[in-house]
Amino acid sequence: MNREASAASKHAWHPDLARIETPAVVIDTTVMTSNIRAMAQVASRSGVALRPxxxxxxxxxxxxxxxxxxxxxxxxxxxxxxxxxxxxxxxxxxxxxxxxxxxxxxxxxxxxxxxxxxxxxxxxxxxxxxxxxxxxxxxxxxxxxxxxxxxxxxxxxxxxxxxxxxxxxxxxxxxxxxxxxxxxxxxxxxxxxxxxxxxxxxxxxxxxxxxxxxxxxxxxxxxxxxxxxxxxxxxxxxxxxxxxxxGTYVYQDRMTAGYGICTLDDCAAYVVATVVSSRPDEGHAVIDGGSKTFATDVQPGTFPLQLQGFGHALEAPDAVLERLSEEHGILRLSSSIVKPGDRLRIIPNHICSTINLHNSVYLLGENGISRKIIPARGMLE
The missing domain is CATH 3.20.20.10 (Alanine racemase)
Structure with a gap:
C-alpha cells in the first residue's frame, strides 16, 4: 500500500455522512482544531506574528x-x-x-x-x-x-x-x-x-x-x-x-501532504461523493462530483508533486480520479471495488479553490454533523 493509502486508512467513517446530500464538503473539526493550534505554535516558537x-x-x-x-x-x-x-x-x-x-x-x-x-x-x-x-x-x-x-x-x-x-x-x-x-x-x-x-x-x-x-x-x-x-x-x-x-494549513489538502508538511491524516476537509454509475467499463466508476465540485488548478502529473488524479479517495485508495466533466468524476479502478450507491470521501488536490465552489460545508464534530453557509464564498470583487 502506498503512503497515501496507509495514511488514509486511519480515517474513520462517521455514520452521519450517510444522510447528507452529495457532493458535499465535510470538515472534521477535531482535525481542523489540531491544525489551527499546530500553526499557532509554529509562529509562537519563532517569535513571529501569525496572520492566516x-x-x-x-x-x-x-x-x-x-x-x-x-x-x-x-x-x-x-x-x-x-x-x-x-x-x-x-x-x-x-x-x-x-x-x-x-x-x-x-x-x-x-x-x-x-x-x-x-x-x-x-x-x-x-x-x-x-x-x-x-x-x-x-x-x-x-x-x-x-x-x-x-x-x-x-x-x-x-x-x-x-x-x-x-x-x-x-x-x-x-x-x-x-x-x-x-x-x-x-x-x-x-x-x-x-x-x-x-x-x-x-x-x-x-x-x-x-x-x-x-x-x-x-x-x-x-x-x-x-x-x-x-x-x-x-x-x-x-x-x-x-x-x-x-492559509491552506487550516484544512490541509493533498498538495500540502505532497510537500511533506502533513499527512493525509491531517487533512480536515474532504468531498463526500456518491458512485452513480459503473460505466464506462468494469475498470471505471462515475461519481456525482466533477469540475463544479473539485478544483482543477492543481493539475495531475505536474512537477514537482506529480499527483495522480484530482483527489485521493479514502475508501478506494488505489483509485485515480483521472477525469472531470462538469457534473461527473471518472474514477479509474485497480483492485478497489466500488458500486453504484457507494459513498466515497475524496481529499482534493487543492482545498482552497474547492471550498470556493461550494455554498456550504458540513462541520463534523463530537456532536454530530451540521451544515454551515460559507459567507465569503464567491466574494471576488
Missing part, C-alpha cells in the same frame, strides 16, 4: 478560532472578503492585494473605519497615488505594505526597484508605509521545488535583506510578512521576519 489567509475557509467563525488560538489578525485577498469578515466581527485585517479601482479603495476605507487595524497592499506608484487621494478625501490614514515579487512573477515590485518606489510612497499624504510582503510559495531559485525548507529560508532571507536596505535608505520598515503553508514554518525562523501568512 482566510481564502481557504472564507468563514468568520473559523477566523475567530484562529485568532483565539493566537493569530494576530487575518489576511484576505479581496475587499468583499474583508467586508464579510468585518460583518462577522473580525477587526484586524490585511488585504494582501494591490487596490487600484477607486470604488474598491473607497470600500476598503469604509470597512477600515469599522476595524481596529486595516492594512492594504500596493505595488505601483499609480496605485499608491490613488490610495493617497482617496485617503485624503475621506480623512482616513491608510496603513500600507509594499508587495515584493520574490520569484512568483505575479504582482509585486522587483526588489531592485523597491527602494525608489518605497521613497515615493512614504512621501504621499494619507498613507503610512509600515512593511513589505511577498507570496512566493514553494519556489527555490525561481523554480518549483520539494525542498520547502530551503525555499522558505531563501524567501525569508531575501525579504529581511531588502527590509534592511530600505531602513538604511531612511524608510522605517517595521513588518516583513512572508510565508505560505508549505514554507511558512521555515521562513519564520529567519531573524527579521515578523509575520507569516499561511
Amino acid at each position: 489567509h482566510a481564502k481557504t475557509h472564507k468563514m468568520p467563525d473559523i477566523a475567530k478560532q484562529q485568532l483565539e488560538a493566537g493569530a494576530a489578525g487575518i489576511t484576505v485577498a479581496k475587499v468583499s472578503e474583508a467586508e464579510v469578515m468585518a460583518d462577522g466581527g473580525i477587526d484586524d485585517m490585511f488585504i494582501a492585494y494591490p487596490l487600484i479601482a477607486p470604488s474598491k479603495i473607497e470600500r476598503a476605507i469604509a470597512v477600515g473605519r469599522r476595524m481596529k487595524r486595516l492594512i492594504v497592499g500596493v505595488d505601483s506608484l499609480t496605485g499608491a497615488r490613488l490610495l493617497s487621494a482617496s485617503a485624503v478625501q475621506h480623512g482616513f490614514e491608510l496603513e500600507v505594505r509594499l508587495e515584493i515579487d520574490s520569484g512568483m512573477k505575479r504582482t509585486g515590485i522587483l526588489p531592485a526597484e523597491a527602494i525608489m518606489l518605497a521613497r515615493e510612497i512614504a512621501q504621499l499624504d494619507g498613507l503610512r508605509l509600515t512593511g513589505i510582503y511577498t507570496f512566493r510559495g514553494a519556489l527555490l531559485d525561481g523554480k518549483p521545488t520539494l525542498d520547502i525548507e530551503a525555499a522558505g529560508l531563501q524567501e525569508g532571507s531575501l525579504m529581511v535583506s531588502l527590509a534592511e536596505d530600505l531602513r538604511e535608505a531612511g524608510i522605517p520598515i517595521q513588518d516583513v510578512s512572508v510565508g505560505s503553508s508549505p514554507t511558512g514554518a521555515y521562513a519564520a525562523t529567519v531573524p527579521g521576519v515578523t509575520e507569516i501568512r499561511p
